[in-house]
Amino acid sequence: MVPTGEDLVRAVRAAGIGDERLLDAVRATPREGFVPPDARADAYHDVPVPIGHGQVTTQPSLSAMMIDSLGLGGTEHVLEIGTGLGFQTALLARLAAGVVTVERVPDLAHRARRNLARQGVRNVELRVGDGSGGVPERAPYDAILVSAAFPDVPAPLVEQLRLGGRLVQPIGPGGREQVVCFARTPTGLERRRLVTPASFVRLRGRYGFPT
Numbered sequence: 001m002v003p004t005g006e007d008l009v010r011a012v013r014a015a016g017i018g019d020e021r022l023l024d025a026v027r028a029t030p031r032e033g034f035v036p037p038d039a040r041a042d043a044y045h046d047v048p049v050p051i052g053h054g055q056v057t058t059q060p061s062l063s064a065m066m067i068d069s070l071g072l073g074g075t076e077h078v079l080e081i082g083t084g085l086g087f088q089t090a091l092l093a094r095l096a097a098g099v100v101t102v103e104r105v106p107d108l109a110h111r112a113r114r115n116l117a118r119q120g121v122r123n124v125e126l127r128v129g130d131g132s133g134g135v136p137e138r139a140p141y142d143a144i145l146v147s148a149a150f151p152d153v154p155a156p157l158v159e160q161l162r163l164g165g166r167l168v169q170p171i172g173p174g175g176r177e178q179v180v181c182f183a184r185t186p187t188g189l190e191r192r193r194l195v196t197p198a199s200f201v202r203l204r205g206r207y208g209f210p211t
């Protein structure tokens with residue numbers, strides 16, 4: 001049988017996600033609109049897909065676990081670093097009031113913008129460039145999702161997260177990370193929980209690995 005969006009919903013449930021809003025967002029977001037044409041056969045398998053430039057999409061169940069850790073209720077202003085082709089951005093856009101997302105590879109950003117527009121996603125502001133220093137002019141954020149790995153959370157992202165806000169990031173050297181959810185406190189970031197071990201591409205830029 002040809003896999004469908006329901007197969008992704010099942011995979012996300014199997015990963016421990018019970019939030020019906022998040023499951024509905026997965027159901028309502030056709031992943032085939034966010035993968036390269038030659039990868040459409042894999043769109044509804046819970047696997048990462050190569051997108052060029054040495055990058056891959058995040059596995060849908062992993063995106064869902066990261067989003068779940070942010071505890072979004074629908075009113076939040078969210079920052080995402082690492083748009084890729086925009087699938088995770090589209091999920092965030094369904095679950096929050098608005099999303100500022102940054103992608104450093106112009107070709108990926110261009111394709112993500114087109115994908116989001118085709119799916120009618122309007123509450124996303126997509127920027128091209130180095131997002132490792134965040135987007136200070138749109139701060140503070142209620143939640144920040146970093147989609148690429150670095151051993152520490154970049155200091156500007158901590159500053160741009162509002163008090164009580166959550167940030168999730170793969171912590172590690174690139175290739176073997178611990179995805180960790182943090183909360184912003186008056187003194188900085190407090191580690192809340194390990195979301196899952198995972199393997200991510202590197203965060204590159206001024207506050208990440210050298211480009």
Ligand SMILES: C[S@@+](CC[C@H](N)C(=O)[O-])C[C@H]1O[C@@H](n2cnc3c(N)ncnc32)[C@H](O)[C@@H]1O
Pocket residue numbers: 055056057058063081082083084085086087088089102103104105108129130131132147148200201202203204205206208
């Ligand atoms: C795992 S991939 C794509 C993740 C995407 N959110 C998804 O759901 O498929 C990580 C992305 O982060 C981007 N990236 C790495 N460093 C970045 C930076 N400093 N600023 C913005 N994007 C960055 C890469 O180009 C890549 O597209």
